[in-house]
Amino acid sequence: MPLQMKLTAVALDCADPEALAAFYRQATGFEPHPKSNADFAGVTREDGLVIGFQRVADYRAPQWPDQTVPQQFHLDFEVDDLDEAEALLLALGANKPEHQPGGDRWRVLTDPAGHPFCLTRA
Template structure:
């Protein structure tokens, strides 16, 4: 007996952080997504393609993940397709990203962390 899958689509991704406005500004500059008009000091958002929303919510005593340390796991990460890994990496570091020492396969993708410590990957197209 086959069960019909429940139909849903990804609508939003929300990241905990200490400063929603600052993290939204980082991702706005990195992606070109538009700020959500209802953003405020405790919650900021960016409007993406096809209705996808990226949110940033203030969390007191935010503890950044420390990939690959399992005592503070990554919890979630985003992947961004880019044409040139070196160029994208340099630009994002200029915007405030950091590059952890642990890089599993630098020729195929780069692991960076945003200003609040969330890991994300750049993947070559």
């Protein structure tokens, strides 16, 4: 029988935790994590899930889809309208890599620290 575990947090390495938390706060509407500081900042969803951002010395951004610096993992976000969500996220500082393997089903963007994340249709 599998262990009963509840996911409570995901943490991403970065050079500037406060800036990355601000990006995701604007993108998701999550609340700022109450213990955010210069070395760790986060955003918290209503149910308690935290996306955290931790400062790492000599941080190197993933190079997606190139694996020179691998992505290690990525986040997926479900949205109602791919075009609208993409435009908003690009205005907030996300980037859209040229390589888009999802066709009309999903879009790959990168956050300001270079982490890839996907937008999928609701």
